[in-house]
Amino acid sequence: MVEGTTEIKMMGLRSNIMTLLLHLLLMLASTAKGQSIFDITTYGAKPNTDITQALANAWKDACASTYSSKLLIPMGVYHLNQSILHGPCKSTIEVRMEGTLQAHPDPIGDGLVLFQYIDQLTLSGTGAFDGQGEKGWEKNDCHLKKICTKLPMNVKFSFVTNSMVKDITSLDSKNFHFNLLGCKNVTFQNVTIIAPENSPNTDGIHVSSSEVINIFNTRISTGDDCISVGDSNKQITITNVTCGPGHGISIGSLGKYTKEKEVAGVTVKSCKLINTSNGVRIKTWPDCAVAYTASDLHFEDIEMVNVSNPVIIDQEYCPSNQCNKKIPSKIKINNVSFKNIRGTSATFVAVKFICSTVFSCEGVEVTDIDLAYIGTQGRITSQCRNVIPIITGKQNPRACVEAAPVNSPSTD
Numbered sequence: 001m002v003e004g005t006t007e008i009k010m011m012g013l014r015s016n017i018m019t020l021l022l023h024l025l026l027m028l029a030s031t032a033k034g035q036s037i038f039d040i041t042t043y044g045a046k047p048n049t050d051i052t053q054a055l056a057n058a059w060k061d062a063c064a065s066t067y068s069s070k071l072l073i074p075m076g077v078y079h080l081n082q083s084i085l086h087g088p089c090k091s092t093i094e095v096r097m098e099g100t101l102q103a104h105p106d107p108i109g110d111g112l113v114l115f116q117y118i119d120q121l122t123l124s125g126t127g128a129f130d131g132q133g134e135k136g137w138e139k140n141d142c143h144l145k146k147i148c149t150k151l152p153m154n155v156k157f158s159f160v161t162n163s164m165v166k167d168i169t170s171l172d173s174k175n176f177h178f179n180l181l182g183c184k185n186v187t188f189q190n191v192t193i194i195a196p197e198n199s200p201n202t203d204g205i206h207v208s209s210s211e212v213i214n215i216f217n218t219r220i221s222t223g224d225d226c227i228s229v230g231d232s233n234k235q236i237t238i239t240n241v242t243c244g245p246g247h248g249i250s251i252g253s254l255g256k257y258t259k260e261k262e263v264a265g266v267t268v269k270s271c272k273l274i275n276t277s278n279g280v281r282i283k284t285w286p287d288c289a290v291a292y293t294a295s296d297l298h299f300e301d302i303e304m305v306n307v308s309n310p311v312i313i314d315q316e317y318c319p320s321n322q323c324n325k326k327i328p329s330k331i332k333i334n335n336v337s338f339k340n341i342r343g344t345s346a347t348f349v350a351v352k353f354i355c356s357t358v359f360s361c362e363g364v365e366v367t368d369i370d371l372a373y374i375g376t377q378g379r380i381t382s383q384c385r386n387v388i389p390i391i392t393g394k395q396n397p398r399a400c401v402e403a404a405p406v407n408s409p410s411t412d
């Protein structure tokens with residue numbers, strides 16, 4: 001019965017191959033690019049209902065997958081109070097948003113979605129985070145008081161590394177739209193951020209305690225800073241960002257809290273600011289809780305359209321007089337350049353450097369400034385205190401034409 005045995009063996013082999021093929025087919029069916037797909041709707045999520053549990057379950061499985069995984073949020077509007085998406089995950093993970101995650105109108109928790117301790121995350125898709133900000137903005141008093149009501153942000157990334165955020169939109173956050181804390185090698189690309197001009201504290205992207213953060217090809221219209229680079233940051237690059245309305249692109253504010261550390265290496269390049277209340281800015285608090293350095297800060301190829309305070313260093317940053325301006329800032333500003341800054345200014349003081357009386361600004365380079373004042377209150381000019389910049393190229397206005405008046409009003 002040699003033949004028979006062979007046949008049985010062959011059949012066994014065939015069925016093994018069949019099983020293998022079936023597995024392969026199943027894998028291929030569930031993967032677009034070799035990824036396993038975890039669709040929240042297969043976990044019970046339905047449009048216009050709360051998806052907290054479905055999202056948590058889908059994340060749990062996606063994060064535990066040993067294959068590269070994709071958590072899919074399909075088209076539709078889904079309600080969510082707060083979701084914590086915690087790593088580490090077993091493999092690379094993509095959160096693909098085609099739909100909208102909509103916050104509860106009442107402020108709840110720290111944020112709509114909190115990504116924590118994840119390596120190699122991709123957040124992508126044409127979907128949106130909708131913060132339903134209105135009810136939060138009424139309660140926000142952080143622009144008025146030092147100790148203030150903490151409202152939820154749209155998206156918080158904490159200790160996220162080697163990751164990418166692309167194509168998505170953030171709407172009407174109650175507080176900052178995106179917050180990065182303790183992140184490394186994270187890129188934002190083709191992101192859209194929108195909130196009304198009068199919404200308080202709605203910074204577009206706030207970065208702190210992070211390194212190697214790249215933000216490019218991004219549009220931000222909001223009520224506060226488009227991008228704010230806080231303390232303890234290294235190698236932050238901002239390129240081709242269009243900002244406005246809003247308070248401009250800022251380094252700072254620095255020096256408000258005791259645990260802050262130095263900032264080194266921020267480059268802002270090829271950006272356009274439209275109708276903003278500041279252009280490119282470095283802001284530090286007087287009466288600082290700590291002393292440290294902010295260095296290697298470079299601004300290049302910036303276009304201004306009707307911008308107030310287009311070029312500004314403000315070391316007396318003290319909105320709503322919540323600090324003692326008489327105690328000088330202890331943040332030392334060093335190695336700064338403003339190069340090829342052009343367009344229109346909404347204020348006649350177009351370049352303003354107010355540096356600390358204990359640490360003057362050092363190594364400030366100003367090259368090729370070509371701004372036109374479009375108001376009627378006088379001739380374009382510039383003001384300085386405690387700084388002697390290196391001036392080259394076109395100077396319109398020339399930097400440091402006048403001494404900055406004592407007690408000039410703080411920027412917002």
Ligand SMILES: *[C@@H]1O[C@H](CO)[C@@H](O)[C@H](O)[C@H]1NC(C)=O
Nearest residue numbers: 050052053080081104106108
């Ligand atoms: C979301 O928050 C609202 C308002 O506090 C509450 O009524 C609702 O039960 C919460 N939903 C979930 C799923 O926790």
Ligand SMILES: *[C@@H]1O[C@H](CO)[C@@H](O)[C@H](O)[C@H]1NC(C)=O
Nearest residue numbers: 125126127166167168169190
């Ligand atoms: C940028 O994002 C928008 C909105 O999500 C999308 O429609 C567009 O295709 C993206 N552009 C590129 C170049 O990927």
Ligand SMILES: *[C@@H]1O[C@H](CO)[C@@H](O)[C@H](O)[C@H]1NC(C)=O
Nearest residue numbers: 120161162163164185186187
């Ligand atoms: C940075 O992250 C990207 C993924 O967004 C990855 O491809 C790249 O290798 C990382 N760079 C380093 C130096 O780890």
Ligand SMILES: *[C@@H]1O[C@H](CO)[C@@H](O)[C@H](O)[C@H]1NC(C)=O
Nearest residue numbers: 190216217218219240241242
């Ligand atoms: C700048 O970003 C916009 C999207 O905001 C994009 O359309 C454009 O191609 C980018 N420019 C360059 C030079 O990459």
Ligand SMILES: *[C@@H]1O[C@H](CO)[C@@H](O)[C@H](O)[C@H]1NC(C)=O
Nearest residue numbers: 197244245274275276305306
């Ligand atoms: C700037 O703001 C003014 C007043 O709100 C508005 O009329 C104008 O269209 C804005 N400019 C641009 C380029 O958006």
Ligand SMILES: *[C@@H]1O[C@H](CO)[C@@H](O)[C@H](O)[C@H]1NC(C)=O
Nearest residue numbers: 265266295296297298335363
């Ligand atoms: C100034 O900053 C640039 C860019 O980070 C750096 O290459 C350069 O060495 C710095 N110069 C000094 C004098 O520290």
Ligand SMILES: *[C@@H]1O[C@H](CO)[C@@H](O)[C@H](O)[C@H]1NC(C)=O
Nearest residue numbers: 275276277306307308346374
């Ligand atoms: C310029 O900005 C101011 C507000 O800062 C606004 O009132 C004015 O309408 C704007 N002008 C133009 C021409 O956009």
